[in-house]
Amino acid sequence: MSSTVFDYFTNIRNAFTSIFHGLAVTFSYLFRKPTTIQYPDRIDTPVQQMLPPLFRGILEVDVGLCIGCNLCEKTCPLGCLRTAVVRDPETNQRYITRFDVDISKCMVCGLCSENCPTGAVRHSTEFEASTANMVNLVIRYVKPGERIPVHKPVKGEESPGLPQNEPIARAHKEWDEPPPVDPDQVRGRVRWKNDGAPEEEQSS
Amino acid sequence: MTLLTAIGLSDIAFFIFALLIIGCGAVVAFSRNIVHSGFALMGTFAGVAGLYALAFAQFIAAVQIMVYVGGVLVVILFAIMMTREIGRAESSNPAVGRFPAVLLGVVIGAVLVFIALQFPWTINPSTDFDPTVNDLGDALLSRFLIPFEVLSLLLLAVLVGAVMLVKKEIKALPPEEKSS
Amino acid sequence: MTQLILEDQHGETTMVNMGPQHPSTHGVINLRLLLQGEVIAKIDPIVGFLHRSIEKLGEMTPYPGFLPYTDRVDYLSAMFGNQVYCMAVEELLGVEVPRRAEYLRVIACELNRIISHLIAVGTMAMDLGAFTPFLHAIRERETVNDFMERICGARINYSYMRIGGVPRDLEPGLDKDILKFLDRFEKFIPEFNRLITGNEIFVRRLIDLAVIPAADAISCGLSGPNLRSSGVDYDLRRDRPYSAYPEFEFRVVTGEGYRGQTGDCYARYWVRIDEMLESAKIVRQALLGLPEGDVKAKVPRKITPPKGEVYSAVESSRGEMGCYLVSDGGEQPLRVRFRTGSFTAMTVLPKIVPGLMVADLTAFFGSLDVVAPEIDR
């Protein structure tokens, strides 16, 4: 019985001391700087520049560095990259006719950029890609009809592509200028076959 | 304060309260939904409190609200809500029958009218506005001390009894449902 | 799980659906409760609202390509999913992971454990109605998330490890920053304790509540902090050593009934608080003793492990996370199976919960630290 009476008053004491300490902690936070970063408009530097260089943002492709090896497309677990290479039968020059990245599918795992031998595919620090139309999330690095000759790295020379550890400038914000919307595509998902890309010699 | 009695404002208030009491009482009696009846009881209690206030019995008015609205009504509502068949609340207030109701109504009405006619109604010009608290307190602790204490003992017994009832119910948790 | 419809036999009980959308089910879980007043007479956990068929996806994806999916098994401790999967494939392949890579893995995993436990204790406080501790925990968590971002480039779904090691070395200067944070973190925990852990209301809500005896805990297959808080001294990091863990000194925290009993909700809470400090210790040791060398073993680009099967297990922040992998010699696994701590934690509910009140259920559920996607995968 005595222990219960003791408990009774210990409870009261504990309640008072613990509430005292708790109140002191919350009160002390009134005199500390809030940790909030007032993204996006009330910060000194844009968040994109505050991110570490390793940050895996939206994929960015420097088509000029692409050697057309198709590794990125193969490693991607989701198939969000699509490339196409055509070979000119006269000059034997290979051309990239298509390099599309579907941001809506990408889960920014970094496998493609790691496997890219020249660093043509890499992650930017860009992450704001919200758009009203899912079609806009397909970034086309090669415009339909355009043909870009593949990059030929010189043996022994370091590839001019950026290795992973260096900061990258903002990605192409293709989604700022939405491509002309095909009414067939708006309703459902993006269909790869119907987007007018040349389909001859598809290398996948 | 003389103004209040001199002008008809208190009369208006009286009729408002009277209407509230009768209206809510009617809902209590006639509503098919027992929960509605319960909540309508609140209007009746509040109206009575208003009448007390009009009669300058502020303390009694406050007690009326506190005890009846805040206490008794809550208990009544609890009882209603814990009723088993409350799921069908729309028709949970069945009438016993027209004939007994009319009979009872006539008898009670007759008694009330009889009393009203017999009672020597006088109008007390209670223009002075004495606080009733002191008198009440004095009366309760001097003249009516014994009834007061007996009542409190009764309430204590009720309290203990209620606790016992509740305790029993928790123990009655069916064991076959406790083990999954 | 057992029967989907709870019978209302006596007309005295109320069937209530807690979830799938309920603030304290920590995700999309449906708990069907049979209430008597506020006392729960019966509970029927219904899982499967968050099923994403990750195991099936594993059978359709090449070995390296499945790695990002393992993040999603338990999004609060993605690193363990990575690790357990990588360990399984490495064992199949017979690849030796460089020692520096193992150290980096340990650092990442233990930081992840801190993150996960911070969320666990924070949400538990939130389940009991205290909102502030949650945000204080989140604040520290954000700092660790920044480190994770610098280690692997992402904040939640790390995809950090690769078969054969880790993709890249630590950024220069990062180790010093982490050490500085650990110093702060070891002071933050006492402050957190003053705010919530020691709070009398909080303690009273948790002690002697929903005690899971050691025998029950073992028979239900509980693991991790939930098992240890019942007094069972079992930790895969020590008892089935993997990675670089044998090289570090740390204490396996078990529930010892600091207040109340061993195996009650408070013990589960307290084990997590203590484990964070132990994790901090391990990270400190790993950073200070980081060996030199490669961070990734040579692995062929096209991974085709020989025929066979393997089970690997790590001590995740929610208990034993296991990966069972069957290879038929092809590019894709024949079968992938994950064993997770949250799923087994759900099995203890019908045993313990009847007799508790609704408010206790939220506390108990919070103390189990269940993450809904990990239940369903």
Add this chain to the structure above:
Amino acid sequence: MKELFFELSQSWQLEPLEMTGAIALWLVVVSAIVLSFVATFAGVTSWVERRVAGRMMSRIGPNRVGPQGFLQWMADGLKCFLKEDVIPNEVDKPLFRFAPYLVFTGTFAAFAALPFGYGIVAADLNIGIFYVTAITALVVIGILMAGWSSNNKWSLLGGVRSAAQIVSYEIPSGLAILSVVVLAGTLNLQAIIAGQGGFPWDWYIFNNPFTLMAFFIFFASILAEGNRTPFDLPEAESELVAGYLTEYSGMRFVFFFFGEWANLWVMSALITTLFLGGWQIPGVADLAGVVAGVQGAAKTLWILLSVVVFFAKTLVLVFVVIWIRWTLPRLRVDQLMVMCWKYFVPFGFLCMMGSALFVLIAQSPLGETVHLVVRLALTGLGGLVLLLFVRRTILNVRELQDPFYFKVLE
């Protein structure tokens, strides 16, 4: 104020019927004034609460609408008023519609008897404190009504919890009030304030150890009656989704919240009145005498000063209530009852008896000095706790090596 009105109306020499109209008009005007005060207070407090909570959680809180987010409450209110008033199909419609108003009425009616300053009170009832405790009983019915009519099991649980809680906690709060009433010898709120002094040792909280105890009991019970954390079980978001508020939206939801924040003022003002000396200005022993002695602008100034003092004390308490809300976890239902019946009620009785004893002691020949010593000692104790608290706070900041940051607005 009322006297002023009657003087005016008599000087106008109105006919009886006109007089009725004038009184009705007067009632409407007073209600409008109080209502606008309540609405503004509720709104602004909702903003303050969110800002304070934000800073306590190391974040900022709403700071975008208007200067420093000050207009956030208007934006929220406007949003809620413009929102569709969703009434689910299966609810008990008349009760569902009526419940928010009942809750609001219960709280709002309490303002009629609350003092705001010397002589500033809508109705100076001689049973003031009793009236306030009685009229807030309407809130219980409203909450019960909301919980029942929502036809939602969580709502019903919330409503039942709330009713049980409020009814139970009326007892300890009543006992704590009684221990002050014993000292003051009146139920009139103005008279209770007049019985205290300007300095802390003249307040009823430090009057004797029992009133100090009563202060804590009253504080806790009135938090419980107002459904504030740590007693916010009826709307416990982690257990009951939102309790009796679950099915409400739009304007009706706003009415509930109006009630809640108005209640914040009611509880703070009551504590100020009963324990913290109300509008008593430090250094002015007899405010009534001072006010009666001066005329015109000086009189207004004195009254204004008393209003300022009262508001300052009340707002500090409002802050404390908010602060407690964002610090403490929630109790469980049975613990709530245990706390009420096993801790508060016995101690409440003790407080009442003890206070009565102290009244007797103070009347004895040596009592005056003893009483003064006790008062000063208790005040010193309070000061000591405050000092310890400040020290603990500074240590908290220092331990984590966070720099001090005194900017209030971010």
